[in-house]
Amino acid sequence: MSAPRTPVVADPVVVAAGTTAADAVAAAGLPTSGPKAVVVVRDPLGQLRDLDWKPAEETSVEPVSLDSPDGLNVLRHSTAHVLAQAVQDVFPEAKLGIGPPIQNGFYYDFQVDKPFQPDDLAKLEKRMQEIIKSGQRFRRRRFTSLDEARTELAAEPFKLELIDVKGEGLDSSEVMEVGGGELTIYDNLAANEDKVCWSDLCRGPHLPNTRLIGAFKLMRSAAAYWRGSEKNPQLQRVYGTAWPTRDELKAYLRLLEEAARRDHRKLGADLDLFSFPDEIGSGLAVFHPKGGVLKRVMEDYVRTRHIEEGFQYVGTPHISKEGIFHSSGHLPYYKDTMFPPMEMEGSDYYLKAMNCPMHNLIYRSRGRSYRELPMRLFEFGSVYRYEKSGVIHGLTRVRGFTQDDSHSYCxxxxxxxxxxxxxxxxxxxxxxxxxxxxxxxxxxxxxxxxxxxxxxxxxxxxxxxxxxxxxxxxxxxxxxxxxxxxxxxxxxx
Known part of the structure; x- marks a missing residue:
C-alpha cells in the first residue's frame, strides 16, 4: 500500500576520478533538495553509493531520486538510524539490534529494561524531529580489521555478534577486504562540524543529511526475538513509516484508516462469522454458523469447478507417520515449521503440514497407464503449521487451515x-x-x-x-x- 508518485528519471552522469558523486549530480543540475532530490547513485555494478563516494577512476553512474523505490528504501533506512539515535538519547541503557527498511516503512530492534509505551513513542518522535531539523550528515567509514570494529562497538553485544558473523573465517587482526568482506559504520555528524553525534554498524547507503526526511511517524512497538529465533533474547521492535512529503504521509495514513475499517478480523467479529478462542490456541479459528454458511458455499463452488476442470476429489488424514515426510523430502526442509511429533506404538506421528506426500501415495497405490495422464488429484486438505506467534494474523496467517490443494501427475x-x-x-x-x-x-x-x-x-x-x-x-x-x-x-x- 503506497501513495502514487512519479519518480524523476535522470540520464547517467559521469563522476570524475577523485571527485564525489555529489559534485557530478550538482554539475548536471539535478535536484538536491525536496521530494525529487537525488540521494544516492547506482554504480556500473548495480551497487548503490552515497553521494560523498569518490571513485578511483572516471565512472558513469545512475542518479537515484528520493521518490524512487530505491530512494524510498534509503529514506526509510536513514529514518531508522534517526530513531535508534533518539532511543539511545532518551533511553541511554538501550542496546541496538538491527533496523532495516520494509514495505512502506522501517523498524528497529532494541534491548531495553521495559517495553515501550505510547508515551515513549511520543517522546521519541519529538527527539527525532529535533535530530532531523538539526541537519545531521551521514558519513560512512570502513573498518580495517575485526578488532577495530569490536573495540569501537564493545558496548553493543548484538553488534558484536553481527561482527563475528561477518568475520567468520577471518583472523581478528586481518585487514578487511573491500567488497565481500567489507565492514562499515555510519556516523551521524553535526550539521556544520565533524562532531560525531551517534554511530551504527551498517553497510548503507544513506541520505546526505537528515533534512531530506520529509515526514515520518512511529506506528507501534512489539516484542521480537533477536534474529527471529525464540532461543535468542526478546527485544522491543519499534515500527515507523517515512515519506518524502507530509502530504504523502497523510495519504498513507488515510489508506491505513480505510484498511482498518475493512479489516477482516473486525468484520469477522462484527458479523459473527469466526473467532479465535484462547482455549483452543493461537492461530486456530472456529467458524460460527454464519461463517460456516459462507465457508460451505465457497467450498461447494470450488469443488464443482475443480471437478469440471478434470480434477478428482480425494481425502487424506490429518496425521501421519514420520516416514512419509522423509520419503517425499519435506521433513529436512520443513521440520521447523511443523508441530512436534507425537510418539505412539513405537512410531513418531506428525500433524501434516502439506498434502503432497499423501497424494503421492494415492498415485502410486497401483500401476498407472499413460492413458490416465495427466492425473489431477484435489482435496480440501486441513494442514497445521507452527507459525511463530509474532506473525500470526487473523485468517491470513494461521496455524491450522484448509487448502483447496491439487497435484497433477503427467x-x-x-x-x-x-x-x-x-x-x-x-x-x-x-x-x-x-x-x-x-x-x-x-x-x-x-x-x-x-x-x-x-x-x-x-x-x-x-x-x-x-x-x-x-x-x-x-x-x-x-x-x-x-x-x-x-x-x-x-x-x-
Missing amino acids: TKEQAPAEIKHLLGFVLGLLKDFGIDDFYLELSTRDDAKPDKFVGTDEDWATATAVLEQCALETGLDLVPDPGGAAFYGPKIS
Missing part, C-alpha cells in the same frame, strides 16, 4: 500444457470471487546455496524455462524472485 512432455491449464484455472477461479488485479512472481533457485535444493541442474533449468514461458504467455507482469524456489523446484505465485 509426463515431461505434458508439463507445459498442464501448467498452462492450471494457471488459467487458478486465475479464472480467483476472478470468479472478484479478485482480478494480478501480477505473477517467478521464484527460482539460489545457485549459491545448492544444499537447500534437490534435483539436477538440468532439471532445474528445464522446469524454470517452462514456468517462465507459461507465465509470460498469460500477458501478466512477471516479477523475478531469486532464491525463492521451493526445495523441490521453481514456482509461480
